[in-house]
Ligand code: SF4
Ligand code: SF4
Ligand code: SF4
Ligand code: SF4
C-alpha cells in the first residue's frame with residue numbers, strides 16, 4: 001500500500017530511519033532496531049490499539065501514543081525509553097497484571113509467554129496490588145482442540161481478529177464490555193474452525209491453549225526441528241517439537257511463498273503420530289519376525305507372480321524412486337492410490353496476487369486448507385472469487401458468485417469485457433478454461449496428497465495382480481482372497497480380514513528424511529523431528545533394502561536421492 | 566639459634582595443649598552430629614495437610630537445576646481423584662542424586678514450597694540406578710531414608726517445613742474440572 005508514498009525521515013531513540021510515509025511507527029522502530037513491546041499488534045493483521053502496551057513519547061504530542069496505530073510523518077521525534085514512555089509502559093503492565101492470575105507454574109504458555117517477557121523487560125518488577133483478583137472460569141474446553149482460560153485473557157483480540165480477518169469464519173467473538181468483557185463462542189456452539197490452532201500461537205498469554213499439548217512439556221524441554229507438514233499438497237513449513245525424541249507438537253514456520261505463517265488444524269494436530277497404534281515389527285502371515293527374514297519372504301513372494309506396485313501419493317520422492325526401480329525390474333505394474341495427484345502452472349505467489357480466482361468444484365477450504373487462506377489474501381487485496389459447481393465450498397462467505405457450469409460463468413462474467421488479470425483457475429478442467437481466458441495466474445488441478453504433484457504421470461492402481469506391493473500409510477481397499485499383499489506402513493494394519501501377508505514397519509514422515517513436492521512443484525525436505533520405533537525404517541530405506549533382497553541394483557537411484565537430499 | 570629453640574618449644578607447647586583439650590571431632594560413623602536447619606542434603610517432596618501433593622508439576626525446579634538432575638513429566642489432574650490442588654500435577658518426578666550438587670536452587674525455584682533439601686547426607690549406594698530417586702521415595706523420606714543413616718538422629722525439627730510452608734493453595738486451588746458440556750459464552754459464576 002505504501003510503495004507510491006514518498007519516504008519520510010523519523011528519529012526514534014536517536015536513530016534516524018527513512019520509511020515510506022504512512023508506515024506504522026512500530027514498523028519504523030523495527031527498522032531502526034528499537035524494540036517496542038506489543039500484545040495486540042500483529043504484523044499480519046490490522047492494528048486495533050487495544051492493549052496500550054506500545055505507548056511511546058512523540059515530541060509535540062501532549063500524551064503518550066500507541067506506536068502500533070500511529071503512522072509516521074516527516075521529522076517525527078520519538079522516544080521509547082525516556083521516563084515518560086517507560087512510566088506509561090510500566091503502568092499498562094501493572095494494570096494488566098492487576099487481574100492476571102499469574103499462575104505461570106501451571107500455565108502451558110510459561111517460558112514462551114509475551115506477557116512474561118514484556119513484564120520482565122518493561123515491567124515494574126513488583127506489584128502494588130493487594131486486592132483480591134478477579135475470578136473467572138478456568139480450563140473451559142472451547143472445542144476438542146482448544147481450551148480457554150478466561151482469567152488469563154488480556155483482551156488483545158488477536159484471536160478474534162484472526163478468525164475474522166485471516167480465516168474469515170468469525171468463529172470467536174468478544175462479548176460484554178470493560179472489566180467483564182471476554183472471549184468466547186456463541187451460546188451452544190463450539191470453536192470449530194479448521195484454523196483454530198493458529199490462535200494458540202497468536203494468543204500472547206496462556207488463555208487459548210492446545211488440548212493435545214496440554215501439560216506435556218516446557219519450552220526448554222523441546223528439541224526443535226524444521227520440517228514440512230505431510231498433511232496435504234500445500235506443504236506448509238513447520239517446526240517439530242519433541243521431548244526426549246518423542247513428538248509433542250507442531251508449530252508453523254513462516255514461508256511467505258507457501259503457508260505465510262499459518263497451519264490448518266488437520267496438519268497441526270491430526271498428522272502427528274500421537275495416539276495412533278504403531279506398527280513396530282515386521283511380520284509374515286501375522287507372525288513377528290526380523291527384517292532380514294521378512295525381506296527374504298517378500299522378495300520370494302514378489303518374484304513368484306505378476307505383481308503390481310502400488311504407492312500412496314504421500315510417500316517421499318526417494319521412496320517413489322526406489323518403487324519405480326523395483327516395478328521396472330520386476331516388469332510389474334506401477335500405480336498410485338488414491339489418485340489425489342495433479343499439477344498446476346505458476347506458484348502460490350501468483351495465486352496470492354490474482355485479481356480473479358475461479359474454483360472449478362474444488363473445495364480448497366477442505367482439501368488444501370492453508371491455500372484457502374492464501375486465496376483470502378488475494379481477495380483482501382481486491383481479488384474476486386467465483387465458484388463453479390454444486391459441491392461444498394468452504395469459502396462461500398468470500399465467493400462473489402457461484403455458477404452451475406463453466407459456460408454460465410464465462411457468459412456471465414465476460415460479456416462486458418475480459419476478467420481482470422491475473423486470473424487463477426483451480427480444479428478439474430482448469431487448463432482448458434485457463435487457455436480460453438488466457439489466465440496468467442495459477443492454473444491447473446492441484447494435487448491434494450502430500451506428494452501428489454510428484455505422481456501426476458502415474459496411472460491409478462488396479463489392485464488386480466495376484467501379488468501387490470503397497471507402499472505408504474493408506475486405508476487400502478480390502479484385498480480379494482486370491483491376492484497376496486506386502487504392506488509397508490507406519491500405523492498398525494487395521495482390519496484383520498485384510499491382514500497382509502507381509503508387513504514392514506515404516507518411520508512416520510516426521511521421523512525420517514526425504515523430500516516432498518508441493519502442489520506448485522517446490523521440492524522441500526523432511527527432517528526427522530523425533531525417534532521412530534526401533535524396528536521402523538524410512539520409506540526409501542525399506543524399499544532400497546527390498547530392492548537389494550531382490551538383487552536389483554538401486555545404486556543409480558540412490559545417487560539421485562543423494563542429489564535430491 | 567636461640568630463636569630456633571624458642572620456635573621448637575612453642576610448637577611443642579601447642580601440641581601438648583591440644584592433646585589435653587576435649588576433642589571437637591566426633592567418632593563418625595558411630596557418632597553423628599546434628600545438622601543445621603539450613604543443611605542441604607537429600608531432597609524431600611511435601612504434602613498438604615489434606616494429603617494432596619504440594620508439587621504442581623511446573624518443572625521450574627528442573628529448569629533451575631544447574632546440573633539437569635531433575636526430570637518432571639506433568640499431567641492433568643483427574644478432577645475426581647486429584648493428586649495435587651489445581652489443574653496440573655507431576656506424573657513423574659525424579660532426581661538423579663549422582664548429578665545433584667546440592668545447591669538448593671530447586672527449592673529456591675519452587676513456587677509452592679513443594680521441594681526442600683533435607684538433613685540426610687549418607688547417600689552412598691551400590692549401583693547407579695538406585696541413585697535415581699522417584700517421586701514416591703522423595704515424598705516418603707521416613708520409609709525411603711538412606712539405608713545406613715539412622716534417620717532420627719539427624720532430623721531436627723525444621724520450622725515451617727513439615728507442615729508445608731505457606732498457604733499457596735488459594736492460588737492453585739481454583740481448579741474446576743474441564744467439563745465435557747458445551748462451553749458457554751456467558752460469564753461463568755466464579
Ligand atoms: S484469548 Fe488470547 S488472543 Fe484472544 S483476546 Fe484473550 S489474550 Fe488475546
Ligand atoms: S494445509 Fe496441508 S500442508 Fe498445510 S498444515 Fe494443513 S495439511 Fe499441512
Ligand atoms: S540441589 Fe541443585 S543440583 Fe540438586 S537437584 Fe536441586 S537444583 Fe539440581
Ligand atoms: S517441585 Fe516445585 S518447582 Fe518442581 S515441579 Fe514441583 S511445584 Fe514445580
Ligand code: FES
Nearest residue numbers: 040049051052068
Ligand atoms: S500493541 Fe499497540 S495497543 Fe496493543
